[in-house]
Amino acid sequence: MKIALIGYGKMGKTIEKIALERGHEIVSVIDVSNPEDFNSAAFKSADVAIEFTVPSTALSNYMKCFEANVPVVSGTTGWLDRMDEVKEKCEKEGKTFFYASNYSIGVNIFFAVNSYLARIMNNFPSYNVRMTETHHIHKLDAPSGTAITLAEGILEQVDRKERWVLETEEKPTDLAIHAIREGEVPGIHEIIYDSEADYISIKHDAKSRAGFALGAVVAAEFTAGKMGFLGMKDLFKF
Numbered sequence: 050m051k052i053a054l055i056g057y058g059k060m061g062k063t064i065e066k067i068a069l070e071r072g073h074e075i076v077s078v079i080d081v082s083n084p085e086d087f088n089s090a091a092f093k094s095a096d097v098a099i100e101f102t103v104p105s106t107a108l109s110n111y112m113k114c115f116e117a118n119v120p121v122v123s124g125t126t127g128w129l130d131r132m133d134e135v136k137e138k139c140e141k142e143g144k145t146f147f148y149a150s151n152y153s154i155g156v157n158i159f160f161a162v163n164s165y166l167a168r169i170m171n172n173f174p175s176y177n178v179r180m181t182e183t184h185h186i187h188k189l190d191a192p193s194g195t196a197i198t199l200a201e202g203i204l205e206q207v208d209r210k211e212r213w214v215l216e217t218e219e220k221p222t223d224l225a226i227h228a229i230r231e232g233e234v235p236g237i238h239e240i241i242y243d244s245e246a247d248y249i250s251i252k253h254d255a256k257s258r259a260g261f262a263l264g265a266v267v268a269a270e271f272t273a274g275k276m277g278f279l280g281m282k283d284l285f286k287f
């Protein structure tokens with residue numbers, strides 16, 4: 050498969066290594082220095098583009114992929130308030146977009162466990178729920194995209210919580226997400242249910258970026274040749 054990489058940072062480089070190991074060809078690499086390459090024949094020849102950049106540029110990168118009719122798989126976080134515009138492009142104009150706030154298989158299992166636990170805990174109001182996420186000091190957004198997906202999973206199930214908030218609960222119906230930035234941590238997410246009697250927690254701790262990158266390449270293999278707005282539920286069927 051011919052892959053274009055958009056963003057050649059920590060994730061772009063890890064994805065390149067895994068894509069090559071899986072027998073794919075990298076036909077174009079676009080970073081801040083060469084945005085004109087979206088118009089190149091090499092970019093347009095790609096079966097799929099994999100985009101991991103920064104929140105401020107993600108949406109405009111997707112639009113450039115759509116103009117070139119190259120399906121895009123993205124993991125960039127911190128831009129999700131614009132998601133409806135992307136969905137509309139897919140639904141009305143037949144473009145292809147695959148998105149996950151976290152591509153690792155382990156985190157997607159964790160999402161399912163989080164939902165299941167939240168459904169049980171809905172019946173036990175003596176437990177208050179909160180979350181912590183820990184990432185490297187270079188991360189631009191907080192809370193992490195993964196933490197937002199986890200929070201959405203809890204809010205769907207736990208009737209006593211109405212919205213997530215960064216850091217401090219203002220009222221009992223708030224679900225607090227504490228964001229920690231330290232060293233070079235690839236990503237830790239922990240959900241805590243706390244009562245007077247005890248404390249139940251579930252935690253995912255990424256050992257490196259390899260799991261995220263492998264998931265993104267597998268998603269790209271799945272996306273090439275497909276149409277529409279896609280996500281991990283289409284890929285894993287859970």
Ligand SMILES: NC(=O)C1=CN([C@@H]2O[C@H](COP(=O)(O)OP(=O)(O)OC[C@H]3O[C@@H](n4cnc5c(N)ncnc54)[C@H](OP(=O)(O)O)[C@@H]3O)[C@@H](O)[C@H]2O)C=CC1
Nearest residue numbers: 056057058059060080081102106124125126150151152261
């Ligand atoms: N969904 C998932 O599974 C995961 C998502 N992420 C998310 O992916 C994103 C990238 O993460 P990571 O690789 O660690 O970050 P990095 O900062 O290491 O890489 C981002 C890269 O994008 C480049 N860039 C900036 N602007 C543009 C532009 N206009 N066009 C093309 N490239 C551009 C940067 O260049 P320069 O440095 O020169 O500015 C940099 O090389 C983040 O939003 C992060 O949260 C990360 C891991 C997993």
Ligand SMILES: O=C(O)C1=N[C@H](C(=O)O)C[C@H](O)C1
Nearest residue numbers: 126150151188193194195236
């Ligand atoms: O910026 C990162 O590094 C990560 N970002 C994603 C997020 O915001 O959830 C996924 C992973 O946690 C690493």
